[in-house]
Amino acid sequence: MKRIYLLFVIFFSCGKLLVTPESNNKPENNFEIFWREFDKYYSFFEYKGVNWDSLYNVYRPIVDNRISEKELFHILAAMLSVLKDGHILLLTPYGEYNYEGWWKDYPANYYYIIVEQYYLKNVVRLSNGKIISGDLNEELGYIHISNFKGDNDWNNSIDKVLDRLKNKKGLIIDIRNNGGGNTGKSEYLASRFADKKRLYSYIQWRNGPNHNDFTEPIPLYIEPSEKWRFIKPVAVLTNRQSFSAAESFVLAMRVFPNVTIIGSTTGGGSGSPILRELPNGWVYQIPVSVQLTPEKKFYEEKGLEPDIYVNTTYRDYIMRRDRIIDRAIVELKGKLKKEKSK
Template sequence: MTRTAGTARSRTGSGVGRTAAAAVALATAVGLAAPGAAAAQEGRGNPLEGVWRTEGYGLLIAVSGGQVTTYDVTAHSCLPGWVTGTQASEPGPDGTTRYTVGNLAMTLTPKGRNRAVEREESGVGTKSLTRLDALPPLCARPAPNDPLAVFDRFWEDFEENYPFFAAKGIDWHAVRDEKRPTITPATTADRLQDVFTDMLGPLGDAHTGLARVVDGHAKEVFGGQRPDSTVQTPELTARALQASAAQLTGPEQQFAGGRLGVGRLPDGLGYLRVSSFDGYTDGDFRSQVDELDRALDAVLAGPDRPTGLVVDVRLNGGGSDALGLHIAARLTDRPYVAYRKVARNDPADPTKFTRPEPVTVRPSAGGHFTGPVAVLTSSISTSAAETFTQAMTGRSPRVLRVGENTQGVFSDIMIKSLSPEFMAVLPNEKYLTRNGSTFDGPGIPPNVRTPVFTPDELAALRDSALSTARRMLTEDAQGNQSSQGDHGDQGNAENDQEQQRQEQQ
């Protein structure tokens, strides 16, 4: 998923409610942009030199002297963002220029003099850019950082970008009217933090969060989550891994420092555990893909090809959408639309979004597996784990989903600077289904619901979801009954009902 130019994807391993922490850790890792970063001045040699406004996202991107700098803007504020990138290559034939931000990368491509497109290497989709004559005056002077100014900036970032107030039944204006009178010039940072946390909690959104910046390092102080979520702990993770391993016919083969696991199940089935869509290596995105391919080759390639495949994302807290699409590309021999992305695009109107951008699964150049597939999900399955699950719903033959609803957050995460001390984390996108609805909020439902990580299951080292998927895939592979097709139709009906319910909201 996208993680540069002001947006980020969650990193896995820390469970539900920790996606904000992952985004903040990322901001610290690549380096916070220094306040007062130099504004870009339009140059004569590079057509990208100058200042660009993104369509949606509340961002300006300034290009000057081989560097890009972002600015977070609202109707009444402008602060240097957390991204400063360095040009990493000479422009290509079409002017495409690559910039690096730590181990991350982004490209900018001019489309004539006044238009450009930004793409992030580990993400999917693009951002459309329009040239400005110069940085707005707000960006050219220091922003006030008194408590009331920081409160207004926080409220306005959500007011202009957050897409889900209506769906969650939150009157954001009423929240401001209640909280703003409590802020005075004497309000301490600790008190301001408490106010922000009180405002975010009712959203129940795992892609919202708050961080404090101390000595150049950002630390999460709040991360949202859906109220009925399972909280991932080291103890739960250890027991869950033991329970699934008990059904394998041999030891699990691990990749990516244990984030990926490959094994064999009875009746010729393959097992792929994906506990993260990030952090596979310490290198760039290409090295992440290579490590993922190693795991995929271990389960799919060679003479011992599986009769069916179980992909387990129940312990997956997110990462890169592109890595999820890479798995999908190994599991199909025909292209199809995974989803369509839109971003909120009018600060004054929460119903207006950018034009839907199709994101397509394209068969990989190597071998493909087109047999029956089951995906195991839980409420811990968050962010990129959910966009992967959504991408798999368009696959043919249909994919069986077993377990429980995913967490219900799909958007890339935006990290917004509030002051030298505070950063906010929030979403601004929707990942649309074929019917134009989303699974934001309740998450993607399973076709077959089973217990997942319950105390009884963990105590007995029992894994009902994996047992159910094994049984159904075996029946389908043996041709005893068309269980996958039947349940795929059932899943479509359930999806349609869920989409209609959300549309009515």
């Protein structure tokens, strides 16, 4: 139960909790509410080619008020597994469901112990270790951000890190293994690198009973921060575990001319989630929107491709090298050399 409570707190920061008013706490009623809420709000049925009505016809006949809550959990989890969506969550006393296939079958492409021990000097940890910074050399600084969750302390930590590294000639922003959080945080950070107001994405919200009922695409812009901005060369490092709000950060950063995305394709999580609660107290999370690239293309499941694709290998790990950081250093040094020759 402690883990379930902690996960509830974590995910509350990502979505709005809406408590269902029905008080009939029976398996059949809980199933009906659960199915109906996904039918009403979930944003990727058509994109994923999932017939939600067919799943109802498969699973509804095996649900009656005599089954245990543990059996009900396994039935709901089986339905959710068809959607293969990393933003979907179901928390119960009998287990939790959260799809992990979006990252588990891909190369790790990140071992922080190698970065800290063999690349960084003058390491500083802020925001309870969520933000780690250091010096790669005299010219280049490094920041790793493990997630985009937090309060004003997170913003203040970002400000402190950037102030510390403001005299560097180039920066590496590492969001490998960043599972997301609050898009407002990712925009806050991206605004510190903005040269001018730029369109970086579109979003559509599910807004009707049909699975293809959506608002028109709403443009999202990133604007320059009122604070000082770092408009020198920047490399953003990604891997498959860069997900959700981390991908919003990639979308924003890659529209700036001074930024290069390096690493592997991101996790492909583009739906903003809300939280719901069943009469039995189980909490579940439903993605209710679709985020698109500036070209109005889907990246759900597929992820966002880097400008420069690099994989690490087991041999790299044995040799204590991070091939993605090595490539980023080469890229930044090349840009600095070009600037000097102008």
